[in-house]
Amino acid sequence: xxxxxxxxxxxxxxxxxxxxxxHPPQKKYLTGDSEIQAxxxxxxxxxxxxxxxxxACRPLVxxxxxxxxxxxxxxxxxxxxxxxxxxxxxxxxxxxxxxxAVLGRSAAIVIEAYPHDATRRSYSELKEExxxxxxxxxxxxxSVRQAGIVGMGGAGFPTRVKIEPNPQTPKEILIINGxxxxxxxxxxxxxMLERTNLIIAGAKLAGRASxxxxxxxxxEDNKPAAIEAMVAALQGPLGGSGIELAxxxxxxxxxxERQLINAVLKRQVPTGGxxxxxxxxxVNVATAAAxxxxxxxxxxxxxxxxxxxxxAIAKPGNYYVAVGTSVSELIEFCGGVxxxxxxVVLGGPMMGIALADMDTPITKTSGAVTMLTKEQIGxxxxxxxxxxxxHCGRCLEVCPENLNxxxxxHAVKYNLLGAAEKEYFINACTECGCCSYxxxxxxxxxxxxxxxxxxxxxxxxxxxx
Numbered sequence: 443x444x445x446x447x448x449x450x451x452x453x454x455x456x457x458x459x460x461x462x463x464x465h466p467p468q469k470k471y472l473t474g475d476s477e478i479q480a481x482x483x484x485x486x487x488x489x490x491x492x493x494x495x496x497x498a499c500r501p502l503v504x505x506x507x508x509x510x511x512x513x514x515x516x517x518x519x520x521x522x523x524x525x526x527x528x529x530x531x532x533x534x535x536x537x538x539x540x541x542x543a544v545l546g547r548s549a550a551i552v553i554e555a556y557p558h559d560a561t562r563r564s565y566s567e568l569k570e571e572x573x574x575x576x577x578x579x580x581x582x583x584x585s586v587r588q589a590g591i592v593g594m595g596g597a598g599f600p601t602r603v604k605i606e607p608n609p610q611t612p613k614e615i616l617i618i619n620g621x622x623x624x625x626x627x628x629x630x631x632x633x634m635l636e637r638t639n640l641i642i643a644g645a646k647l648a649g650r651a652s653x654x655x656x657x658x659x660x661x662e663d664n665k666p667a668a669i670e671a672m673v674a675a676l677q678g679p680l681g682g683s684g685i686e687l688a689x690x691x692x693x694x695x696x697x698x699e700r701q702l703i704n705a706v707l708k709r710q711v712p713t714g715g716x717x718x719x720x721x722x723x724x725v726n727v728a729t730a731a732a733x734x735x736x737x738x739x740x741x742x743x744x745x746x747x748x749x750x751x752x753x754a755i756a757k758p759g760n761y762y763v764a765v766g767t768s769v770s771e772l773i774e775f776c777g778g779v780x781x782x783x784x785x786v787v788l789g790g791p792m793m794g795i796a797l798a799d800m801d802t803p804i805t806k807t808s809g810a811v812t813m814l815t816k817e818q819i820g821x822x823x824x825x826x827x828x829x830x831x832x833h834c835g836r837c838l839e840v841c842p843e844n845l846n847x848x849x850x851x852h853a854v855k856y857n858l859l860g861a862a863e864k865e866y867f868i869n870a871c872t873e874c875g876c877c878s879y880x881x882x883x884x885x886x887x888x889x890x891x892x893x894x895x896x897x898x899x900x901x902x903x904x905x906x907x
Contacts, residue, residue: 459691462842476759482775487766496522529744529764541799582651589736595726614721616654621697624790629747634668644730699724752813770800837877847877854894
């Protein structure tokens with residue numbers, strides 16, 4: 443594959459990786475060949491006012507107001523925030539608390555669709571070459587801000603803040619992240635196959651806004667069709683020069699920005715630091731496509747592609763879903779469960795969050811809904827049969843951040859949060875789940891670390907009780 447691409451004349455950095463990591467079963471065959479389809483025609487959506495890192499939005503509408511599709515319905519004056527928009531035309535039913543996968547319960551605007559208005563939307567088609575030099579950095583950043591775009595790979599950091607030029611931390615290199623290393627999930631893969639030109643346009647615009655002189659599109663080597671599609675697009679009339687392809691080895695969590703930067707550039711992001719500190723910016727492929735839609739077509743982020751997968755779902759696939767659609771409605775649209783489902787996960791099995799409430803709404807960062815059976819989870823893990831730590835050191839071997847996960851977990855378990863933070867660097871953990879995956883004692887190491895972070899945030903009053 444690498445030689446073939448080189449022969450086609452596309453610049454490529456080939457098959458690098460990082461220390462640590464694991465190789466869980468990929469299971470991408472369930473949805474990898476499923477084209478993106480329209481999601482359910484919803485009758486009601488619950489748009490969360492907190493779908494991002496930073497300040498939550500305040501509602502701009504009241505109960506009984508009419509909301510148009512694409513209308514801004516929530517915003518904040520805070521710098522680190524992103525507005526939210528209505529994905530449908532309808533009437534505001536209520537503003538109240540709804541289940542939130544991370545926060546537990548959080549404020550949402552519930553909108554009831556008008557019966558004769560379409561609630562589905564399709565991706566924009568880009569057929570003409572774009573000249574990114576026609577857009578100033580300020581124009582691009584403002585369009586991205588007004589569209590409410592956040593990191594769609596899962597983190598949810600406001601994209602305007604990320605791409606905006608900062609003289610104190612100038613950015614030199616932009617990496618468009620198309621690795622999608624999490625098992626089962628194929629939403630980004632299908633975007634790379636079906637909306638290649640939109641991703642490339644978004645990469646150009648993000649590079650223009652941030653001032654990056656080099657742009658890479660990074661894809662794992664287990665996605666040859668996506669690599670070929672990207673090569674063909676880069677050589678076509680919409681491609682242009684200045685974008686290089688980086689093919690990296692398949693390993694989890696290759697899609698983590700710290701691991702990806704290490705693999706592509708052989709640079710290390712300082713512990714506790716962020717990529718712009720070393721002049722690098724990482725943007726997910728879905729985010730890049732959303733940037734292009736916002737700047738070129740003035741479309742806010744109201745829909746996203748969601749992979750619905752797992753052996754327990756009737757019709758696994760990739761669906762273009764309105765933000766605010768309930769997980770239960772999406773599962774029903776996919777034919778429901780075919781057998782006893784032991785766990786429903788928002789996200790993938792490694793970093794996803796198990797849901798207790800199926801009415802939890804899809805947000806801008808929800809890339810997948812995964813239905814796991816007892817067999818997939820494993821009998822011992824399902825029954826939560828843990829044994830004492832045997833000090834085997836496997837969690838140290840696989841940790842991509844060179845941490846000691848078991849010491850962090852024990853510190854949290856015995857409420858030694860100061861030690862967890864200052865001695866064992868709990869905040870440097872990316873919560874990738876590798877330690878829990880390899881633990882022979884079935885200890886939920888990552889779970890302890892997540893809990894410890896929440897307790898620390900509450901101590902510092904950075905998170906609600």
